[in-house]
Amino acid sequence: MSETINVPTMAEYMAQGKQPEVLFWVGCAGSFDDRAKKITKAFVKLLNNAGVDFAVLGTEESCTGDPAKRAGNEFLFQMQAVTNIEVMNAYEVKKVVTACPHCFNTIQNEYPQLGGNYEVMHHTQFLKSLMNEGRLKVEGGKFKGKRITFHDPCYLGRANGEYEAPRDLLRKLEVELVEMKRCKTKGLCCGAGGAQMFKEAEPGAKEINIERTQEAIEVKPAIIAAGCPFCNTMMTDGVKGENKEEEIEVMDVAEMIASAADL
Amino acid sequence: MQYIPNILFLLVLASGIGYFTYNIKKVIRNIKLGLPVTVSDKGERWSNVARIAIGQSKMVVRPVSGALHIVVYLGFIIINIEVLEIIIDGLFGTHRIFSSFLGGFYGVLIGTFEILAVLVFAAVIIFWLRRNSIKIKRFMSSEMKGWPKSDGNVILYFEMVLMGLFLLMNATDVSFQQMDSGNVVSQHIASWFSGTSDGTLHLIERSAWWIHIIGILIFLNYLYFSKHLHIMLAFPNVFFGSITPKGQFKNNEAVTKEVKMMMDPNIDPFAAPPAGEEQAVPAKFGASDVMDLTQVQLLNAYTCTECGRCTSECPANITGKKLSPRKIMMDTRDRLEEVGKNIDANKGVFVLDNKQLLGDYITAEELWACTSCNACVEACPVSIDPLSIIMEMRQYLVMEKSAAPNELNVTMTNIENNGAPWPFNQQDRLNWKNE
Ligand code: SF4
Ligand code: SF4
Numbered sequence: 258m259s260e261t262i263n264v265p266t267m268a269e270y271m272a273q274g275k276q277p278e279v280l281f282w283v284g285c286a287g288s289f290d291d292r293a294k295k296i297t298k299a300f301v302k303l304l305n306n307a308g309v310d311f312a313v314l315g316t317e318e319s320c321t322g323d324p325a326k327r328a329g330n331e332f333l334f335q336m337q338a339v340t341n342i343e344v345m346n347a348y349e350v351k352k353v354v355t356a357c358p359h360c361f362n363t364i365q366n367e368y369p370q371l372g373g374n375y376e377v378m379h380h381t382q383f384l385k386s387l388m389n390e391g392r393l394k395v396e397g398g399k400f401k402g403k404r405i406t407f408h409d410p411c412y413l414g415r416a417n418g419e420y421e422a423p424r425d426l427l428r429k430l431e432v433e434l435v436e437m438k439r440c441k442t443k444g445l446c447c448g449a450g451g452a453q454m455f456k457e458a459e460p461g462a463k464e465i466n467i468e469r470t471q472e473a474i475e476v477k478p479a480i481i482a483a484g485c486p487f488c489n490t491m492m493t494d495g496v497k498g499e500n501k502e503e504e505i506e507v508m509d510v511a512e513m514i515a516s517a518a519d520l
Numbered sequence: 521m522q523y524i525p526n527i528l529f530l531l532v533l534a535s536g537i538g539y540f541t542y543n544i545k546k547v548i549r550n551i552k553l554g555l556p557v558t559v560s561d562k563g564e565r566w567s568n569v570a571r572i573a574i575g576q577s578k579m580v581v582r583p584v585s586g587a588l589h590i591v592v593y594l595g596f597i598i599i600n601i602e603v604l605e606i607i608i609d610g611l612f613g614t615h616r617i618f619s620s621f622l623g624g625f626y627g628v629l630i631g632t633f634e635i636l637a638v639l640v641f642a643a644v645i646i647f648w649l650r651r652n653s654i655k656i657k658r659f660m661s662s663e664m665k666g667w668p669k670s671d672g673n674v675i676l677y678f679e680m681v682l683m684g685l686f687l688l689m690n691a692t693d694v695s696f697q698q699m700d701s702g703n704v705v706s707q708h709i710a711s712w713f714s715g716t717s718d719g720t721l722h723l724i725e726r727s728a729w730w731i732h733i734i735g736i737l738i739f740l741n742y743l744y745f746s747k748h749l750h751i752m753l754a755f756p757n758v759f760f761g762s763i764t765p766k767g768q769f770k771n772n773e774a775v776t777k778e779v780k781m782m783m784d785p786n787i788d789p790f791a792a793p794p795a796g797e798e799q800a801v802p803a804k805f806g807a808s809d810v811m812d813l814t815q816v817q818l819l820n821a822y823t824c825t826e827c828g829r830c831t832s833e834c835p836a837n838i839t840g841k842k843l844s845p846r847k848i849m850m851d852t853r854d855r856l857e858e859v860g861k862n863i864d865a866n867k868g869v870f871v872l873d874n875k876q877l878l879g880d881y882i883t884a885e886e887l888w889a890c891t892s893c894n895a896c897v898e899a900c901p902v903s904i905d906p907l908s909i910i911m912e913m914r915q916y917l918v919m920e921k922s923a924a925p926n927e928l929n930v931t932m933t934n935i936e937n938n939g940a941p942w943p944f945n946q947q948d949r950l951n952w953k954n955e
Contacts, residue, residue: 289952294952324935326915327892328918331775331805332805333932336779359736366765368575370771394915415895418765443899448891451890454941456931459885463840
C-alpha cells in the first residue's frame with residue numbers, strides 16, 4: 258500500500274525552505290490505532306489525488322491533550338497544548354486539517370487561549386471545500402443508491418455546530434441518506450467522549466455504543482458512516498456485539514470517498 | 521373608616537412584595553458566593569435573551585410541551601396587565617380603573633385575558649396529566665421523588681385556582697357583566713348565578729378579587745422555594761449563558777501561569793518572589809463545593825426548571841448510569857441553599873459543616889459516567905450548562921485528590937510519557953505511512 262502514498266513532514270518542508278498549504282494533524286488514533294490508520298491513509302490518498310500540498314508533524318506531533326482535559330487533568334492538558342503550540346508556531350503553521358473531531362475541537366477552541374491560533378478544519382469540511390473548488394472529483398460509483406446513515410460525532414456536531422459537511426459529501430456519493438431517530442443536534446453520543454474511551458463504563462443497564470448501534474440498525478443501513486476514529490471503534494464494536502457485521506459496515510466518510518474514487 | 525380596605529390592601533401588598541424581596545436578596549447573596557465572571561459581547565447576549573428566553577426558541581424543540589408552555593407563558597405575561605389594574609383599584613379604591621379611560625378597548629383586553637385564562641387552564645390540566653397520569657418518563661426519575669414532584673403539582677394547582685378566580689371574579693361582577701363587553705367567557709359562568717341577589721354576587725366578587733390577589737402574592741413568594749424561580753431567572757440566566765462553541769471548555773488560568781513558568785527557561789523556579797510581591801495564594805483546582813463554582817453556575821442552579829430535558833437526552837442516563845444532569849443542577853441548588861442557611865444562622869459567616877457538594881450530594885460515580893457529549897447543554901431550554909460543573913468537579917478529583925479511575929491514570933501516564941493515550945512510542949508516530 259505504501260507505494261502509492263506521499264506523506265511529507267513539516268521538517269522536510271522546512272529543510273527545503275517551503276511552507277505547505279495545510280498541516281494534516283493525524284492525531285493519536287490516526288497514528289496508532291489499526292482501524293483509524295486506514296482512515297488516515299484514505300484521507301492522505303484523497304489529499305494526494307487532489308494535489309494538496311500538505312505535511313504532517315510525524316514524530317513531532319503529540320496528543321492534543323483532549324482526553325487529559327476531559328478527565329480533569331488540566332495541568333497535563335496544558336503541558337501537551339503548550340508543547341504542541343510551540344512546535345506548530347515554530348513551523349509557522351496557519352492552517353490545520355484533522356480527521357479527528359476531538360483534535361479539531363481542541364486545536365480550534367482551546368489552543369487560542371494558550372497562544373495557538375490557526376484556521377482549523379475537520380477533514381469532512383476540507384474535503385467538501387476541495388470538491389467545491391473542483392480539485393477533488395468524485396461520483397457516486399459503488400455507493401450510489403446505498404442506504405447510509407451518518408452518526409454525528411459530538412465534537413463535530415453539537416460542540417462545533419457542523420452537521421452538514423459530512424452529509425454533503427455523502428450526498429455527492431449519491432447515497433440514500435437515512436437519518437436515525439436521534440440525529441444532528443439530538444444525536445446520541447457513541448460513548449467514547451470525555452475520556453470514556455479509555456475506561457470501563459460505570460455500572461448501568463447497557464453500554465452506550467450498543468444503544469447507539471441499535472438505533473442505527475433500526476434504519477437498516479448498509480453502512481454506518483462516521484467522522485471520528487473513536488465513534489468508528491465504538492460503532493464497529495457495537496455492530497459486532499449485535500452480530501450484524503455481515504450486513505453492516507462502519508466506514509469513515511473519507512474512506513467511502515476514497516473507495517468510490519477507486520483510490 | 522372607608523379607607524380600611526385600601527390600608528388593608530396596602531399592608532397585604534407590602535408584606536407580599538417585602539417578603540419576596542427579602543428572599544430574592546438571599547438568592548443574590550448566595551449566587552455571589554460563587555467566583556465572579558466577566559462578560560463580554562453584550563449584543564450577542566441580548567439577542568440570545570430575545571431568541572431563547574423571550575422567544576422560547578428552545579422550548580419548541582419539543583412541539584407538544586413547547587406549545588403548551590407558550591400558552592401558559594403568554595397567559596402569564598399578558599394577564600399581568602390585569603394584576604396592574606387590580607393593584608391600582610386596591611390602593612385607590614377604584615373599580616376597574618382601566619375601563620374608564622380605555623373605552624371600547626377595555627372589552628377587547630379583558631376578552632383576551634378571559635380566553636387566555638381558559639387556554640392556560642386547559643394547558644395546565646394537560647401538564648398535570650402528563651406528570652401524573654401519562655407519567656412521562658422524564659418526570660419519573662429518582663431525583664423527582666418527594667418535594668420536586670409535589671412542587672411541580674403545587675404550581676399547577678396554583679395556576680388553576682388563579683385562573684378560576686379570575687373568571688369567577690369577572691362573572692360575578694354585576695357592572696362588568698352589564699357592560700357586556702369582554703365577558704366572552706365569564707358570561708357563561710355568570711349564567712350559573714342567575715337568580716342570585718346582587719348583594720350575594722357582590723360578596724362573591726369581592727371574595728374572588730381578594731383571594732385572587734392574595735393568591736398571586738402567595739405564588740410570588742412560593743417561587744423562591746420552587747423550581748418556578750425560572751420565570752424570572754431564565755432571562756438573566758440566558759443572558760449570562762455561554763456564547764462560545766460548546767466544545768470549548770474553560771481554560772484554567774492558574775494552571776496556565778504555572779505551565780508558562782515551567783516552560784519559560786528565563787524563570788528560576790526556585791528564586792524567592794521579588795520583594796514586595798505577595799506570595800500568591802495557592803489556587804484550588806476544580807470544585808468540591810458550591811463556593812468553587814462561578815456565579816453563573818450558581819445562577820444556573822437557581823434557574824433550573826427541573827424539566828429533565830437534559831437528563832432525557834443524556835447517553836449515560838439513557839443507558840441506566842447514575843448520572844443525571846438535572847440532578848447535578850438540583851444538588852447544586854440544594855447545597856447552595858444549605859450553605860445560605862448556614863450563613864444566616866451564623867450571623868453572616870459560613871461555618872464549616874463537614875459537608876460539601878462532592879460526595880455528600882454528587883458522587884464520583886456520577887461524575888465519571890459523563891461522556892462530555894453536550895447533549896444536556898443543547899437540550900436545556902434556558903441555557904444551563906450542567907457539563908461545566910461536572911468538569912470542574914472532575915478537575916478537583918484529579919488535581920487535588922488524585923482520585924481518577926485507575927484506567928484513566930494509566931491513560932494520563934501514557935500521554936505524559938509517550939504523547940499518546942496508549943503505550944506507543946512517540947518515535948513510531950509516523951510508522952503507519954510505511955505499513
Ligand atoms: S455531557 Fe455528560 S451529563 Fe451531559 S448529556 Fe452528555 S453524558 Fe450526560
Ligand atoms: S438543566 Fe435545563 S434541561 Fe435540565 S432540568 Fe434544568 S432546566 Fe431542564
